Amino acid sequence: MTDQEIVSLYQQRREAAIAATEEAYGGYCRAIAYHILRNESDARECVNDAYLALWQAIPPACPEQLKAFLGKTVRNIALNRAKLSARKKRGGGQRELLLSELEECVPAVISVEQGAEDRAVTQCLERFLYAQPEEKRLVFLRRYWYADSLREIARAYGMSQGKVKSMLFRMRKELQEYLAKEGIEL
Numbered sequence: 094m095t096d097q098e099i100v101s102l103y104q105q106r107r108e109a110a111i112a113a114t115e116e117a118y119g120g121y122c123r124a125i126a127y128h129i130l131r132n133e134s135d136a137r138e139c140v141n142d143a144y145l146a147l148w149q150a151i152p153p154a155c156p157e158q159l160k161a162f163l164g165k166t167v168r169n170i171a172l173n174r175a176k177l178s179a180r181k182k183r184g185g186g187q188r189e190l191l192l193s194e195l196e197e198c199v200p201a202v203i204s205v206e207q208g209a210e211d212r213a214v215t216q217c218l219e220r221f222l223y224a225q226p227e228e229k230r231l232v233f234l235r236r237y238w239y240a241d242s243l244r245e246i247a248r249a250y251g252m253s254q255g256k257v258k259s260m261l262f263r264m265r266k267e268l269q270e271y272l273a274k275e276g277i278e279l
Contacts (some may be wrong), residue, residue: 096159103151111144118160122167129171129240130178139174143167168238214277221271225264232257233264 094113102110122143126136143166156162222230228250235241235249236257243254250257 096156099159100151100155103148104155111148114144114147114159114163118163121160122163125164125167125239126171129168129175135174135178136171139167139171142170146170214272217272217275217277218268221268229260229264232260236261 094117096117099110099113099117102113119140122140123136126139127133130136130139143163146166147163150166154162222233225233232246232250235246236243241249243257246252247254247257252260
């Protein structure tokens with residue numbers, strides 16, 4: 094079933110939309126949530142919450158890229174759950190580590206008024222990533238989008254953890270310089 098057909102089911106308020114979404118993207122969504130939360134049952138809950146969010150968002154939303162829309166929704170729900178969990182446990186965690194690695198080169202959006210600036214940063218980040226060789230781009234995405242550990246990335250690409258770590262360090266520095274060149278103030 095195509096994305097347009099699935100979105101059409103949501104617009105018609107047919108429950109078959111959720112089953113179609115699960116069939117098409119269930120594994121993808123669970124992988125995103127699991128990489129952030131490292132807990133299978135929490136990941137399943139996040140995916141279910143994402144399906145509910147999708148049900149509530151369509152209509153009026155009509156995403157052209159259902160996979161990206163759903164992936165972003167699952168990721169945000171999982172990050173919020175991880176934040177809540179870390180707060181409860183009073184321990185830091187993977188999420189804080191990932192965000193601290195990026196905080197020097199990607200400015201945080203503080204208010205709604207800065208939404209346009211946020212879109213500009215997003216577009217700039219996309220241009221930066223697509224200018225990178227595929228392997229570097231995928232390593233960056235696996236670390237900062239999917240929250241994979243250095244060990245998992247190293248294993249997936251046949252590299253040492255040190256090489257992955259230095260590659261990400263260099264890319265963050267390059268990104269910081271690229272954003273400054275594009276006029277994005279940190």
